[in-house]
Amino acid sequence: MKSLFLAGCATLALCAGAASADVVRVGIAAEPYPPFAAPDAAGNWVGWEIEIIGAVCAAAELDCELTPTAWDGIIPALVSGRIDTIMASMSITEDRLQTIDFSDPYYNTPTVIVGQRDMEMDATPEGLAGMVLGVQVSTIHQTYAQTYFEAGSELRTYQTQDEANQDLASGRIDATQADSLAMDDFLNTDAGACCELKGTVAMDEAILGSGVGAGVRKGDDALREALNAGIAAIIADGTYDEITARYFATSIYGQ
Amino acid sequence: MRDFWQPHRIGLIALALGLCVWAALTMRWDWIPRYAGLGLEGLWRTLWLLGLSLVIGFAMALPLGLAQAAGPVWLAAPARWFCTVIRGTPLLLQIWLIYFGLGSLFPQFPAIRQSELWPYLRQAWPYALLALSLSYAGYEGEVMRGAFKSVPHGQLEAARAFGLGRFAVFRRIWLPQALARALPTLGGETVLQLKATPLVATITVIEIYSVASRVRQDTFIIYEPLLLLALVYMAIAGAIALGFRWLERRFTPGLG
Amino acid sequence: MLDWLYSLWPGLETSVTLLSLEPPGWGGNLLRGAMNSLIIALGAFALGCLIGIGGALGKLGGGPVTRDLLAVYTTVVRAVPELILILILYYAGTDLLNQALRAFGYRPVEISGLAAGIGVLGVVQGAYATEVLRGAIQSVPRGQLEAARAYGMTRFQTFRRVTAPAMLPLALPGLSNLWLIATKDTALLAIVGFSELTLETRQAAGSTRAYFTFFLAAGALYLIMTLVSGRIFGWIEARFRRGQAGARA
Numbered sequence: 001m002k003s004l005f006l007a008g009c010a011t012l013a014l015c016a017g018a019a020s021a022d023v024v025r026v027g028i029a030a031e032p033y034p035p036f037a038a039p040d041a042a043g044n045w046v047g048w049e050i051e052i053i054g055a056v057c058a059a060a061e062l063d064c065e066l067t068p069t070a071w072d073g074i075i076p077a078l079v080s081g082r083i084d085t086i087m088a089s090m091s092i093t094e095d096r097l098q099t100i101d102f103s104d105p106y107y108n109t110p111t112v113i114v115g116q117r118d119m120e121m122d123a124t125p126e127g128l129a130g131m132v133l134g135v136q137v138s139t140i141h142q143t144y145a146q147t148y149f150e151a152g153s154e155l156r157t158y159q160t161q162d163e164a165n166q167d168l169a170s171g172r173i174d175a176t177q178a179d180s181l182a183m184d185d186f187l188n189t190d191a192g193a194c195c196e197l198k199g200t201v202a203m204d205e206a207i208l209g210s211g212v213g214a215g216v217r218k219g220d221d222a223l224r225e226a227l228n229a230g231i232a233a234i235i236a237d238g239t240y241d242e243i244t245a246r247y248f249a250t251s252i253y254g255q
Numbered sequence: 256m257r258d259f260w261q262p263h264r265i266g267l268i269a270l271a272l273g274l275c276v277w278a279a280l281t282m283r284w285d286w287i288p289r290y291a292g293l294g295l296e297g298l299w300r301t302l303w304l305l306g307l308s309l310v311i312g313f314a315m316a317l318p319l320g321l322a323q324a325a326g327p328v329w330l331a332a333p334a335r336w337f338c339t340v341i342r343g344t345p346l347l348l349q350i351w352l353i354y355f356g357l358g359s360l361f362p363q364f365p366a367i368r369q370s371e372l373w374p375y376l377r378q379a380w381p382y383a384l385l386a387l388s389l390s391y392a393g394y395e396g397e398v399m400r401g402a403f404k405s406v407p408h409g410q411l412e413a414a415r416a417f418g419l420g421r422f423a424v425f426r427r428i429w430l431p432q433a434l435a436r437a438l439p440t441l442g443g444e445t446v447l448q449l450k451a452t453p454l455v456a457t458i459t460v461i462e463i464y465s466v467a468s469r470v471r472q473d474t475f476i477i478y479e480p481l482l483l484l485a486l487v488y489m490a491i492a493g494a495i496a497l498g499f500r501w502l503e504r505r506f507t508p509g510l511g
Numbered sequence: 512m513l514d515w516l517y518s519l520w521p522g523l524e525t526s527v528t529l530l531s532l533e534p535p536g537w538g539g540n541l542l543r544g545a546m547n548s549l550i551i552a553l554g555a556f557a558l559g560c561l562i563g564i565g566g567a568l569g570k571l572g573g574g575p576v577t578r579d580l581l582a583v584y585t586t587v588v589r590a591v592p593e594l595i596l597i598l599i600l601y602y603a604g605t606d607l608l609n610q611a612l613r614a615f616g617y618r619p620v621e622i623s624g625l626a627a628g629i630g631v632l633g634v635v636q637g638a639y640a641t642e643v644l645r646g647a648i649q650s651v652p653r654g655q656l657e658a659a660r661a662y663g664m665t666r667f668q669t670f671r672r673v674t675a676p677a678m679l680p681l682a683l684p685g686l687s688n689l690w691l692i693a694t695k696d697t698a699l700l701a702i703v704g705f706s707e708l709t710l711e712t713r714q715a716a717g718s719t720r721a722y723f724t725f726f727l728a729a730g731a732l733y734l735i736m737t738l739v740s741g742r743i744f745g746w747i748e749a750r751f752r753r754g755q756a757g758a759r760a
Contacts, residue, residue, distance in 0.1 A: 029704075030704035030705075030706065030710060030714075031704075031713070031714070031717070032714050032717045032718050034718070038714075038718055039540070039714050039718070040534065040718075041534035041535050041536060041537050041539070041540065041715075042534045042539065042540075043539065043540045043543060067624075068704055068706060069703075069704045070702060070703050070704030071704075072468065072472075072702075073598070073601075073602065073703060073704070075475065076477045076602045077602070079477075080602050080603075080605050080606045081605065081606070081609070081619075081621075082602075082605060082622075082624075082627075095475070096475075098475065099475045132377070134459075137468070137472065138472045142472065143472075143473075146473075156379070156459040157459060157465070157469075158459060159457055159702075160713075160717060162717035162718070163355065163717065166355060166358060166359060166717075166720065166722065167358060169359075169362055169720075170358040170359065170361040170362055171361055171362070171368050171377070172358060172361075172376075172377045172378075172379075189720075191362070191720055194362065261575060263575045263576050263579070264575070264579060267576065267579055267580075339734075339738075340730075340734060342691070342737075343691075343733060343734040343737035343738060344695070344730045344733040344734055344737075345695040345696075345697075345698035345699075345709060345733060346695070346698075347698045347699065347701065347702075347709060348698060348709055348712070348726060348729055348730055348733065349730075351713070351722075351726055352722075352723070352726035352727065352730065355716065355722040355726070356722045356723040356726050356727075358722070359720065359721075359722040359723055360723070446589070446590065449592075450590075450591070450592040450593060451592070452592075453592050453594050453595065454594065457702070464592070464594070464595070477602060478599065478602075478603055481595055481598055481599050482599070484595055485587075485591045485595055485596075485599070488590060488591050488592055488595065489587065489590045489591060492589075492590035492591075493590070
């Protein structure tokens with residue numbers, strides 16, 4: 001009996017293996033989020049944010065390892081030490097700051113409502129009254145929609161923005177609230193022909209936050225400083241603009 | 256019942272109670288009042304999804320089992336294939352195939368949006384119900400096949416000899432005996448079906464599991480909602496087990 | 512070669528392209544995912560069997576406290592949805608393990624997603640395996656064990672030489688069922704973001720919007736896995752049953 005338990009422990013220990021402490025595990029969302037981060041047909045992650053992660057890590061001389069993690073549980077994964085930083089288009093909000101810290105922002109884009117072409121609506125609670133609105137789970141969009149739109153509209157929460165877009169194309173939902181650049185990408189596809197931009201939602205900085213930053217554990221100041229230095233460095237030497245120009249027509253750094 | 260109160264067990268129960276008190280005092284439960292209403296709605300949706308899928312699934316399982324146990328080949332083969340496919344693939348994949356797969360066909364057929372079914376097709380629960388029912392039908396079809404086959408053939412022949420019609424034999428001899436034999440297995444399978452219901456949260460159905468996820472997102476409290484949820488499921492599973500034990504006592508007297 | 516088929520069924524050509532093994536097809540990703548699923552299922556099944564043997568022996572021969580604790584373990588695991596157990600164990604498991612290691616003065620370890628997936632599913636499998644193996648061990652005739660003791664075998668020898676070989680044919684149907692559950696339960700790890708077959712499928716489907724094609728293809732892969740392993744278990748069962756015709760009364 002004892003030997004069996006020991007064997008079990010040995011198996012676990014073998015599997016676990018202590019990884020070297022120097023590798024920074026960068027948590028990205030395991031769900032595709034084009035054009036920022038999505039796997040390609042060869043199994044590699046590509047996108048604007050993936051390139052930015054590479055550039056920041058190179059500039060900060062960090063040995064980074066991409067670690068796809070379920071978006072829904074990415075903050076618990078950071079807190080429990082499964083990953084060391086989150087770079088997954090996560091907006092810096094007061095709510096999240098209570099649990100984790102953030103680096104300086106590295107991009108900031110408006111939040112928009114995209115809806116069916118043949119329906120009249122705008123990005124206000126009145127304009128969306130009676131509509132079915134889809135949002136991605138655990139996002140600022142979900143919090144925002146719960147705060148402003150839940151009273152008058154029906155909310156559906158999706159695990160990925162792709163799935164919300166898919167239901168928008170199939171007509172199951174009337175509109176979705178999401179990041180403007182991600183929606184631009186969708187509207188340019190065949191499936192996006194169903195829909196159009198209906199407007200930008202009113203700003204609420206407490207919920208929508210002040211741009212996207214890299215999340216780190218509270219108190220992990222060394223990593224936060226290193227990431228800040230890396231972000232500053234790639235902005236200063238033009239790498240940031242060079243990468244951005246390959247994906248977007250305009251600057252996305254914000255003010 | 257006297258056997259239950261052994262000294263070590265009293266110690267263990269005291270320890271468990273101590274753990275509960277410790278959890279109640281040190282963990283965060285202040286979110287419960289705020290989400291109680293949502294939670295009850297979610298619980299209700301879990302329960303009716305479970306109940307309805309059990310009824311529909313079992314109604315499909317009877318012919319599936321019968322076809323495999325006694326049907327002609329052209330009925331038995333498709334029934335066997337249906338059960339194999341359902342039992343051989345993960346339910347999560349089936350749910351996604353039914354919801355997103357069917358959904359991806361809608362844009363190609365604009366007529367669907369004009370149809371009278373559209374208000375239902377727009378919502379998520381019909382797909383969840385369909386997927387759960389098909390899954391239960393697949394597993395129980397297999398169980399019923401075994402149950403139908405295990406009823407001794409002599410009994411059926413004797414009933415025929417008494418001049419009962421085919422349908423009467425089925426209704427009064429074959430079905431009751433097969434059901435009695437299948438009951439213990441069905442009880443276990445029903446608990447498995449309960450454990451499968453949270454998967455429909457991934458296609459936007461708001462049941463008890465997705466309410467717990469929402470608490471986690473809103474408050475960043477990770478473990479407490481999950482622990483409470485585990486307790487809720489254990490309570491429902493316990494109720495199901497008790498219910499089946501009552502059914503077994505009532506309907507299987509004298510069956511070894 | 513397939514042109515006439517393509518002309519009959521216009522969507523087929525796109526599907527074939529999407530599923531081909533080389534980019535731009537996503538078939539390679541699906542196969543990699545299927546491989547990961549298999550590895551996790553194998554690991555979880557092995558771990559589950561180990562826990563199951565310990566649990567079954569504990570339930571049959573352990574002290575009263577061991578028995579009650581094991582009863583709590585099997586009851587809880589079999590009543591709570593796997594999804595919730597996975598979430599609790601996946602996040603809390605690492606935390607608790609490292610706190611325990613720290614408390615005993617060891618360095619905390621980093622648990623890879625693979626190890627965590629195997630560990631979590633293994634704990635779930637262990638509860639079911641405990642029940643399967645307990646039933647099988649109980650049905651080994653007592654006389655055989657008493658005979659072994661009379662020959663002077665130690666408890667371990669008795670288990671290795673008498674109990675284990677005698678109970679295995681009885682446990683195999685239950686174990687083969689558990690293996691099927693293990694392969695299917697790996698799909699749940701998609702929800703915690705582990706890149707096994709279901710998550711790879713979801714990524715491919717989301718990126719190409721060919722939901723039907725990819726979910727059907729993944730279903731076929733799972734079906735192949737379960738059918739082939741069903742065959743293998745059938746063969747093993749037949750082998751172990753040899754000379755034990757009367758073992759299953």
